[in-house]
Amino acid sequence: MRAGLNTVLAAVSRSFYLTIRILPSALRDPVGLAYLLARLSDTIADSASAPPAELLATLQQMGEAICGLVPMPDLTRFVSGVPNPAERMLLSHAEELLTLLNATEPGDRKEIIWVIREIFRGQQLDVQRFEGEGHGVRFLATAAELEDYTYSVAGCVGVFWTRICIRHLRRYAPGADPETLLQLGESFGKGLQLVNILRDAPVDWANGRCYLPADELEGITPEALAETPSLARPIYDRWMTKARERLDDGLRYVEAVRPWRLRLACFLPWALGVRTLHLMELSRPLETPERIKVSRKTVRCLLAWGLLGAMGNCALRSIAARVQKP
Numbered sequence: 043m044r045a046g047l048n049t050v051l052a053a054v055s056r057s058f059y060l061t062i063r064i065l066p067s068a069l070r071d072p073v074g075l076a077y078l079l080a081r082l083s084d085t086i087a088d089s090a091s092a093p094p095a096e097l098l099a100t101l102q103q104m105g106e107a108i109c110g111l112v113p114m115p116d117l118t119r120f121v122s123g124v125p126n127p128a129e130r131m132l133l134s135h136a137e138e139l140l141t142l143l144n145a146t147e148p149g150d151r152k153e154i155i156w157v158i159r160e161i162f163r164g165q166q167l168d169v170q171r172f173e174g175e176g177h178g179v180r181f182l183a184t185a186a187e188l189e190d191y192t193y194s195v196a197g198c199v200g201v202f203w204t205r206i207c208i209r210h211l212r213r214y215a216p217g218a219d220p221e222t223l224l225q226l227g228e229s230f231g232k233g234l235q236l237v238n239i240l241r242d243a244p245v246d247w248a249n250g251r252c253y254l255p256a257d258e259l260e261g262i263t264p265e266a267l268a269e270t271p272s273l274a275r276p277i278y279d280r281w282m283t284k285a286r287e288r289l290d291d292g293l294r295y296v297e298a299v300r301p302w303r304l305r306l307a308c309f310l311p312w313a314l315g316v317r318t319l320h321l322m323e324l325s326r327p328l329e330t331p332e333r334i335k336v337s338r339k340t341v342r343c344l345l346a347w348g349l350l351g352a353m354g355n356c357a358l359r360s361i362a363a364r365v366q367k368p
Contacts, residue, residue: 047078047142050135053128054081057314057341061307068210071142072150076202078139079108079158082117082132087165091123097169105162107140108155114140149209157202164194172251179247179264181256188255188281192232192239200224200231200295211301218298226295230312233288237315237322240282241334244271244327254278271328278328282319289315293362302352309348309358313365317344320368 051074052059062074086100100115107114117133124130143151168191172180182188204227207214215223239246239253246253247268258277259267266273292312299305314336321334347365351358 047074047135047138050128050132051078054078054126054132057310060341060345061310064303064307064310066211066301066303069207072146072154072206073203075139075142075146076154076157076199078132078135079143079154080161080199081129082136082139083158083162083165085124085126085129085132086117086120087169089120089123091120094169098166101162101166101169105159108143108158110144150206153202153206153209157198160194160198164191167191167194179250179252179268181252181254181259181264183255184257185255188239188253189232191253192235193228196231196235197228198231200227200229203227203231207299207304211304213300214304215298216300223295223298226291226298229288230292230295230308233285233292234311234315236281236285236288237318240278240285241318241322241327243274243278244331245333247271254281275328282322285315285319289319296351297355297358305358306345306348306352309351310344313344313348313362314341316365323368 051062055077058077062070062077065073083101083104086104087097089097092100100117100120103112103115106112114136117136121130121133124133143154146154171182171187182191201224204224208220243253252264252267254274254277258280259274262273289312292308292315296305296308296312299308317336317340318334321336325332325334327334344365347361351361
């Protein structure tokens with residue numbers, strides 16, 4: 043990947059940049075490019091400076107642009123609504139990302155386009171469902187909607203990762219059934235997204251978004267939820283359990299992977315997800331205003347443990363047990 047885009051990648055994601063650096067060279071460009079395109083669309087979808095109709099139209103045009111049907115829209119007009127300087131820098135590289143995509147090997151380009159279009163679908167649905175923010179908390183309607191959302195923005199990424207690794211690495215997961223591996227990859231991605239949703243729930247509620255299903259909240263009104271978030275604790279804890287189960291699938295996925303670089307690359311997000319869940323159990327995000335975040339010291343520790351766990355499943359299970367301890 044071009045040096046400028048590597049700088050952007052490092053700026054917009056400290057943890058994923060570590061993962062990219064670990065990958066074999068053949069995987070760094072397609073995976074890094076897919077991540078930047080997804081982060082680009084996420085930046086637009088979260089922009090506070092544009093009405094929903096404009097966001098939807100822009101996401102639609104971006105989706106058509108990556109398929110080569112139309113030019114990439116001018117995204118610099120969204121800069122004023124993006125507080126993160128790294129994301130503002132990313133917006134200025136949109137054309138460069140599209141050029142890089144068009145120059146990508148056809149098989150990889152097909153996989154990138156598939157996953158980005160799926161992510162765009164989830165982001166467009168997100169904008170539509172929460173249109174009219176600022177007028178109270180709006181809910182997802184059902185558990186099925188939450189499952190679909192976690193698939194479209196993260197579960198599909200687990201599928202993409204699995205497909206592209208199998209394309210490039212003959213012994214990516216020898217002995218594993220490909221369909222089972224794809225299912226585990228999907229569940230792994232959905233688990234990581236659930237962790238993000240649960241961690242950020244208070245901030246989302248303050249912005250008028252509740253990803254916990256309305257049909258499970260059993261009559262809790264938006265006004266009551268905004269005033270007393272802890273009312274959602276039983277439902278919140280239920281989805282915490284679901285996140286743990288999905289991360290258990292993630293560990294099974296890591297165990298199936300053989301190349302040590304890829305095993306380490308999969309271990310890091312799994313371990314960060316597990317440690318984030320532990321912090322959430324201690325700090326209880328519904329009852330505290332502080333945003334939970336794994337410290338840099340812990341990230342370095344997990345990286346060192348991951349190197350040991352990458353050597354084989356016996357070492358991995360021992361390390362995983364340490365990560366999973368409260």
